Amino acid sequence: MSKPVFVGLDIGASRTKVAVMDADLSLIGYAVKKSGTDFGRTASVCLDISLKMAGATRSHVERAVATGYGRANVPFVTKTSKTEIGCLARGCNHFFPGALSIIDIGGQDNKIVKLDAAGRRSSFKMNRKCAAGTGAFLEEMAGRLDIPLEEMNDLARQSEEMVKLGSYCTVFSGTEVLESIRHGKKVSDIVKGIFYSVIKRVLEMDSLTDRVVMTGGVVAHNPYLVRMTEELIGREVLLPKLPQLAGAVGAALYAKAGEAAAVPQPLLRRVK
Amino acid sequence: MKAETKPSRKKIEATSLMNRIMADYFLDLDQASASGSRKVAWCTSVGPAELLRALGFAVHFPENHAAMLGATRLATDLIPEANAIGYSPDICSYLTSDLGAYLKGFTPLAKAYPGIAALPKPDVLVYNTNQCRDVQDWFAWYARELGVPCIGITSPKNVNEVTDAHVEDVTRQLEALVPVLAEISGAPLDLARLREVVALSRACTELWKQVLETATAVPAPLTFFDGTIHMGPAVVLRGTPQAVEYYRVLLAELEQRKTTREAAVAGEEYRIYWDGMPVWGRLRQHSELFAGLRASVVASTYCSSWIFPSFDAQEPLRSMAKAYLELFIVRSDAYKERYLAEMMEKFRIDGIVYHDAKTCPYNSNSRYGMPQRLEAETGLPHLVISGDLNDMRCVSDEQTKTNVEAFIEQLEEGK
Numbered sequence: 153m154s155k156p157v158f159v160g161l162d163i164g165a166s167r168t169k170v171a172v173m174d175a176d177l178s179l180i181g182y183a184v185k186k187s188g189t190d191f192g193r194t195a196s197v198c199l200d201i202s203l204k205m206a207g208a209t210r211s212h213v214e215r216a217v218a219t220g221y222g223r224a225n226v227p228f229v230t231k232t233s234k235t236e237i238g239c240l241a242r243g244c245n246h247f248f249p250g251a252l253s254i255i256d257i258g259g260q261d262n263k264i265v266k267l268d269a270a271g272r273r274s275s276f277k278m279n280r281k282c283a284a285g286t287g288a289f290l291e292e293m294a295g296r297l298d299i300p301l302e303e304m305n306d307l308a309r310q311s312e313e314m315v316k317l318g319s320y321c322t323v324f325s326g327t328e329v330l331e332s333i334r335h336g337k338k339v340s341d342i343v344k345g346i347f348y349s350v351i352k353r354v355l356e357m358d359s360l361t362d363r364v365v366m367t368g369g370v371v372a373h374n375p376y377l378v379r380m381t382e383e384l385i386g387r388e389v390l391l392p393k394l395p396q397l398a399g400a401v402g403a404a405l406y407a408k409a410g411e412a413a414a415v416p417q418p419l420l421r422r423v424k
Numbered sequence: 425m426k427a428e429t430k431p432s433r434k435k436i437e438a439t440s441l442m443n444r445i446m447a448d449y450f451l452d453l454d455q456a457s458a459s460g461s462r463k464v465a466w467c468t469s470v471g472p473a474e475l476l477r478a479l480g481f482a483v484h485f486p487e488n489h490a491a492m493l494g495a496t497r498l499a500t501d502l503i504p505e506a507n508a509i510g511y512s513p514d515i516c517s518y519l520t521s522d523l524g525a526y527l528k529g530f531t532p533l534a535k536a537y538p539g540i541a542a543l544p545k546p547d548v549l550v551y552n553t554n555q556c557r558d559v560q561d562w563f564a565w566y567a568r569e570l571g572v573p574c575i576g577i578t579s580p581k582n583v584n585e586v587t588d589a590h591v592e593d594v595t596r597q598l599e600a601l602v603p604v605l606a607e608i609s610g611a612p613l614d615l616a617r618l619r620e621v622v623a624l625s626r627a628c629t630e631l632w633k634q635v636l637e638t639a640t641a642v643p644a645p646l647t648f649f650d651g652t653i654h655m656g657p658a659v660v661l662r663g664t665p666q667a668v669e670y671y672r673v674l675l676a677e678l679e680q681r682k683t684t685r686e687a688a689v690a691g692e693e694y695r696i697y698w699d700g701m702p703v704w705g706r707l708r709q710h711s712e713l714f715a716g717l718r719a720s721v722v723a724s725t726y727c728s729s730w731i732f733p734s735f736d737a738q739e740p741l742r743s744m745a746k747a748y749l750e751l752f753i754v755r756s757d758a759y760k761e762r763y764l765a766e767m768m769e770k771f772r773i774d775g776i777v778y779h780d781a782k783t784c785p786y787n788s789n790s791r792y793g794m795p796q797r798l799e800a801e802t803g804l805p806h807l808v809i810s811g812d813l814n815d816m817r818c819v820s821d822e823q824t825k826t827n828v829e830a831f832i833e834q835l836e837e838g839k
Contacts (some may be wrong), residue, residue, distance in 0.1 A: 221822060237830035261823070273834045275799075278827060280810045 153342035154422035157181075157206055159199065160403025161229060162236065162348050163222030166287055167369055168257020170198040171400035172206040173408060177246070182397055184369075189272050199229060199272055202323030215407040219399055221260070232408050236399050237276045239264055243402030244365050245271035247392045251362035255381070255389075256398070257370040260286035264358040277358045284320045285353025287370045292322055293346045295341055296329050304343050305374040311344035318352055351384055365390040367398035430566045436650060445666050446656050450537050456482035457544030461823035463512040463609050464544045466566070468559045469659055470729075470751055471552040471576065472598060474625050474744055478618035479609040484544050485557075485660050486562065486727070490518035491527055492532045494704025494814035502528060503815055511565075516558035517783040517814035525567060548608045550601070551576035554754045556786040563819045575604055577750065584756040586749045588759050594745035597829040619737040622744065623664040626735035631671030632658045633731045636723065640771055643687030643707045644722040649711035650688060651727035658730040694835050695772055699723040699764065700779030701787045701813040706821070713825060717832040723771040725752055725764070753786055760789060761798055774835050777828070778808045782818040805838070807831040 159420060162169040164187060172181035183201035185194050193196065195218075203209060205332045223233035234242075236256075244254045245267055254265040262279040279285060314335050317328045325346075332342050348399040350370070366378055372395040381391050392398050455674045456462040466482040467473050469488070476483050495500040499517060502524030507513050509527070512814050525531060526543070535542045549563040559606060560576065567574035580590050592600035594772070606612050632655070639646045646654075654674060694713065698721050703710060714721050729752050736743035748754075750764060768776065778790035785791065795806040809827050812818035 220448075235826050235830040235833060238833045239824070270839050273830075275805065276830055276834070277808075278823060 153329040155208075155212070157203070157208045157212045157278065158333065158404045158408040159202075159213050159229070160400040160405070160407060161195050161199065161216065161218045161220075161223075161226055161237065162217060162397075162400035162403060163187060163195055163220040163225060164258055164260070164369075164399075166221075166234070167396070168194045168198050168222070169397055169400040170195065170202040171397050171404045172202045172208065173404040174206075174403070175408070177239060177405065177408060179394075179397070179401060179404075181208070182394065182400070184396055188221065188306045191225035192228065195222070195226045195229065196400035207305075209412060211230065214353070215410065217403040219403045225397060227309060230407075234245070234403060237263060237278075238273070239399040239402030239406065240367060241265050241271075241276075241402065243271050243398040243400070243407045244367065244392065244411055246401060246405055247398075248317060248363065248365055252390075253358075253360040253362055254365045254398075255360075255364060255371075257286065257350065257368040257377075260367075261356050262286055264354070264360070266358070266361060275358070279357060282320075284322055284325070285350045287368075288372075289322050289325070289350060289353075290346065290370060292326060293343075296326050296332075297342065299339065299343075302373065304346070305376050307340045307343040308347045308374075308380075309376045310340040313338075313341050314348060315345035317345050317349045320349075321358055324343070344380075347374070347380055351381050355370045355381075355384070360385060363387075363390060365391060365392070367395045369396045372396040391400045427738045436646075436654070436674070438670070438677050439653070441673055442654060442656060442670055443502070443660065444549065445670050447537055448666070448733045449473055449538060449657075449660055451532055451595050453482050453484055453544045454537075454540045455532075456715045463547040465605075466546040466549045468551045468555055468563070470574075470748055471550050472552055472601065472744060472748075473607065474614075474618065474621045474735075474740070475601065476550060477600065478621045479605050479613055480611060481548075481605075482544065483660070484546065486522050487518055488656070488660050489525075489531070489533075489543065490522040490814060491704055493521045493534075494518075496532045497706060497816065498525075498532065499705065499814035501657045502530070503817075505609060506747060508782060510515075513783070513815065513817075514539060515561070515783060516556065519558050519562040519782075521814045522562065526566075526569075532786040536819055538642065540827070546570065546572050548572060549574040549576075550605070550703065552748055554579035554748050554751050556753070557609060558786075573604070573608070575601055577601070577748070579754055581754060583749060583754050585758050586746060590749050591741065591742060591746050594749055595742045598741045598745055599717075609725055614738070617810065618740045622735050622740040623737040624665060624668055625663040625732065626737065628658055628662055628664075628667040628671060629730070629735060631668060633673055633728075633733075635675050635678060636727055636731070636771075637683050638675070639688075639720075641682045642772065643685060643689070643696070644663045644695070644720050644771075645681035645686055645688055645691035646722075647688045647714075648721040648724040650704075651724065652702045652705075655727055655730055662730075685723065689715045689718060690716040691718045692720045693830060694774045695771045696721045697764070697776040698726070698779065699765060699776060699789055701726060701781045701784055701812045702777065703781075704813055706824075708810075709821070709825075713828055715831065716730075719828075719832050719835075721777070723767055725767075725789075728767070729753065757789075757792060757794055761794060762800070764794075764798055765802055768804055773804060775831060776803055776806045777831070778806060780808050780810050782810070782812045783815055784813055787813075791807055805831070805834060
């Protein structure tokens with residue numbers, strides 16, 4: 153057997169992310185896939201892709217930790233889990249040691265997690281029940297505008313006169329978007345307004361202290377949203393190299409720290 | 425880091441006695457209504473129950489009925505009935521579920537207690553707005569529907585210190601209720617009987633307080649979730665010997681458990697305070713969620729709200745007024761913060777969970793910055809969970825689970 157690896161599986165409501173780290177805490181493999189309806193299968197596929205990238209196989213997995221909504225759906229890899237809040241904190245502390253305010257914009261929920269100077273969580277907030285400010289909101293709005301999700305970032309960048317959306321309800325915002333279309337507003341201006349709405353919904357969750365780092369798939373795919381956030385809060389926003397992987401990296405770090413029980417090898421081998 | 429752990433909670437033996445006492449109460453109420461042997465009053469939970477009992481009324485508490493609708497997870501199906509006649513989904517879901525049940529001709533009592541077909545018909549509806557304004561609107565609907573009188577006390581709000589002026593005000597209002605209620609009951613108020621009832625309420629309240637305070641022990645023999653069930657007699661049988669007797673039995677059992685260090689939550693590692701209403705439709709899930717994380721919810725504002733130290737048989741009406749005004753929910757935020765800080769210390773709390781109940785602003789103390797202020801003062805972390813007392817449409821189980829797990833992880837890191 154070659155060198156052992158440590159795996160973090162972040163099974164999110166929207167995307168599954170897997171991170172593979174070596175004993176020196178270097179990220180040596182990763183994968184991101186749409187979670188779909190079979191969390192276990194998607195996690196299994198991501199695990200194999202990321203292990204291949206790391207030049208490892210399942211037999212090299214020393215320990216693994218699961219996180220995210222589907223954290224209980226991968227017992228064939230690990231029965232040990234941490235919340236995505238804990239893993240985000242751990243991952244961001246790895247990249248940016250010291251006091252931090254972490255803004256995570258995910259597919260289904262948003263989080264603001266605060267870390268003290270020692271990197272310990274001092275508080276966290278999750279968005280309430282509605283989808284305002286999440287990736288799901290962007291998906292809904294892209295549908296209303298009949299544009300591909302991945303084009304939103306460039307469209308927002310082209311905006312010359314942002315349309316302001318007032319509501320914090322996704323349905324009401326949709327109506328506002330329709331109204332803007334009816335009034336002949338440019339799609340780019342509406343998209344920038346949608347981005348602005350996402351940021352406002354997130355920032356109203358909590359105050360920000362110390363340095364700010366942003367993570368999550370929405371941020372990873374929409375760098376213009378980060379620039380808008382910087383303008384709005386008046387300071388630089390830190391970004392991990394792979395913002396969508398922060399939670400999975402945190403989970404892998406927990407696995408490396410040895411706080412998790414060793415992965416039963418027969419379980420790993422059973423994975424299809 | 426937590427691998428899956430199996431929740432472990434030890435059954436309280438006194439429960440069977442409580443179930444008998446509660447059954448007797450509901451059957452007696454039903455009998456009074458069906459036979460007409462006694463007049464029936466509907467009363468808010470911290471309304472003038474002592475006065476009603478002294479005047480010989482059989483007393484029904486709609487809030488207790490609504491909690492049963494919540495706990496049996498029937499409320500969410502009933503609430504839309506009330507919404508459809510103009511009672512908003514945003515107002516008290518006790519109110520809307522109770523009205524919904526009436527409109528559908530349903531009561532969980534009929535299922536729980538063979539022989540009971542319907543709620544006891546009221547001869548009078550008596551409220552105290554110390555709980556909230558919604559109780560008055562709730563009773564007003566029944567007054568119109570059933571054609572019975574609806575009277576009550578309009579309580580001051582946001583009371584910091586309870587002053588003589590406050591007590592005078594409510595005492596006068598109580599005095600004004602007496603002749604009206606006496607006429608309905610058909611008998612004058614017997615002051616000696618009122619003193620007796622108030623003395624029993626005081627005895628009940630003292631025992632209930634001692635029951636809750638057994639959870640100051642480490643490990644705690646009782647949780648908030650147990651408390652929400654065992655407070656039944658303190659709510660519906662205040663002022664009766666049955667309630668006093670019950671709490672003597674319960675207290676003896678819990679004291680014994682304290683002595684032998686029998687934990688309500690096996691392996692108790694974290695001690696949590698719960699502020700706000702229970703999520704009745706998720707009581708068991710929440711109990712198991714915390715227990716599975718070795719977190720014992722040892723104290724709560726809700727259960728402690730049935731402690732009325734001011735009841736005094738020597739000054740029955742005045743002490744009732746004072747007791748009803750000292751209720752947590754009527755008080756100012758400054759008072760509430762002092763109270764919560766004292767509770768944190770007394771119960772050796774590691775962290776506080778605020779339940780922000782969508783339809784109950786009066787019992788949701790997380791909306792005006794209190795958690796942040798209290799955390800700054802005590803250094804104890806807080807968590808706010810969104811939910812509701814009865815309307816499970818407002819509850820996201822996965823969000824609650826993640827929030828609670830992350831909160832316990834945070835406490836773990838801080839230890």
